[in-house]
Amino acid sequence: MNTAFPFADWFRNSSPYIDAHRGRTFVILVESEALEGEEQSSLIQDLALLHTLGVRLVLVFGVRGRVARALESTGIVPRCHQQQVVIDDSTMDVVEREIARLRLLIEAQLSPGLPNSPLHGMEINAISGNLVMARPVGIRDGVDFQHAGEVRRVRAPAIRGLLEQQAVVVLPPLGYSSTGEVFDLDAAEVARDTAIALAADKLILLGRSAGLHDARGRLCRQLTPGEANALADASDSSAELQRHLQIACEAARQGVGRTHLVSWQDRDALLGELFTRDGVGTMITRERYEQVRAARLEDIGGLLALLQPLEARGVLVTRSRERLEQEIDDYIVIERDGMVIGCAALHAFTEAGCGELACVVVHDSYRGGDRGNLLLGAIEREARRQGLHELFALTTHTSHWFFEHGFTEGDVAALPERRRRSWNPQRNSRVLVRSLPAAS
Known part of the structure; x- marks a missing residue:
């Protein structure tokens, strides 16, 4: 029998996943490009929808693209060594400013009401804070990286407490030291280490690419870390995709059950990956999904x-x-x-x-x-x-x-x-x- 509401069949078929995801912990990395332009509102709405369906949500956001443009507009040319940026005082000022702007934008979009959206009237508490501890990269080959840092520890008990209070936890790519310093961090590393510390059910990496493709151009829907590394070595994938694959494989080897690589350019990708059996991106698993x-x-x-x-x-x-x-x-x-x-x-x-x-x-x-x-x-x-x-x-x-x-x-x-x-x-x-x- 044909139906005038094709979405109804999709909704029925998605119901097992709605039940399976309820109460699960997802760590989602969103690169800064996904929070610009038309993609921004639909992505935030989908994240809010996951929250209302009972997913315990940790959102990590990147700012590399925004910072690069801001540095260019102010005439600051940061120094690089071994493909890593030296974060001096002037560069750190730009980093902190762009992170603050994007964090406020996310919190505003997740604030109660979500006007002109299907979730109008929903109350969602988005909470950030000093939840990631960091240490300095330090001096390497005689080069002082100054405010560039590495994740030292994720305050998992504090994050779990916020999730139990039904908050969406928002983590910027910043870390705090025991001496009161603030360090610039790699957002992908923050997402990886948070997922590992929380023993998250899923780590989802939203980037430009839909996932990894084989030599014939076919999307690889499911890979083990070993398979992903072999394919990545033989491919000409973008630097971002290579980085996401590395993070996904490390997370899988450290106990994260499933890591998904999906594209923010497809406005339906997040829901398509999570609420259909075959998904739309690449999934890295410790064990075979099939x-x-x-x-x-x-x-x-x-x-x-x-x-x-x-x-x-x-x-x-x-x-x-x-x-x-x-x-x-x-x-x-x-x-x-x-x-x-x-x-x-x-x-x-x-x-x-x-x-x-x-x-x-x-x-x-x-x-x-x-x-x-x-x-x-x-x-x-x-x-x-x-x-x-x-x-x-x-x-x-x-x-x-x-x-x-x-x-x-x-x-x-x-x-x-x-x-x-x-x-x-x-x-x-x-x-x-x-x-x-x-x-x-």
Whole structure:
């Protein structure tokens, strides 16, 4: 049935994510360009929306672009050494002024009311303060970096206390020392160290790029730190993207569950990344966001949801919940963000030295990739581990897929006796066989 309100379907599909994000801690880095022009108001509204949906929000903002323009307009040419700016007194005055202006702008945009927005009347407390402690970069190669600093410690208990009071915590790229000094910090480092200190559920880096692309120009939606580093080394990504990738990988290795790289140039990117299954940017995870693994009893509901449409069409033999529970150790699944999107089973006939490859299914929305190959490869490895030398499959609809993967026509009479007794002549399934390739 067509609907006059297509957003309604999107809203229904986003509801699992609304529930999953509630009470979670997100640290979001916003580069200064995202807070200028038309992008500013929609981004602030989306951040406010996350807050009203129950996300515990820490917002870190950068000022590099604004500071560079302000320095140019005043004729100040800062000194650089080893690609780092020396922050002398006159430069620090500009840094502090631009940070103050941008912080006030953010607080004003998040102030109660948000006129002319869908969140009119909402009261949001945006709180900043001396929440990041710093130390000076010091003197290197004889060069005194003066007010340039590094993050020493994030006051995580104080930030958690503010989040528990339902405040949005706003962190500028400034740090404070125990001697009362103020230091200029790298905003990306502030975001990274804050996410690590809070054991944040997500670190989101909003930059110019939508994420990392492979050699063919395709967006990489999910990577481990190792994969991201390898791709970044081989790409000609911008300096900002390289920096964000570095920060994302460091955060992942230090315990942050998921780091997202999305573009502020796409006004829908933040919500699209957080409230759709596939997202719109690049995500760096400690573990694979999509993984092939052994099935568990808690996967039964997902298996039933995956199999029942095919059972209803007669493509698969009906499997009851009880049967799946009894045979769960035979199954492997592909899990994507908590959803079972593929499965396959290996029913071993050890006495005959062979196994049945059964129930190879990939969700309709995730076909066209190599997931069938991944399932087959996992089944082959398990079969070899069990000492089996041959696979067979019974199918009424997908013989072409098996032929493409090296199976050949077999005969019912060649099936193991136990399986031959349960063969249903009314289904008249084709028997396909394949010798297992030697382990590589």
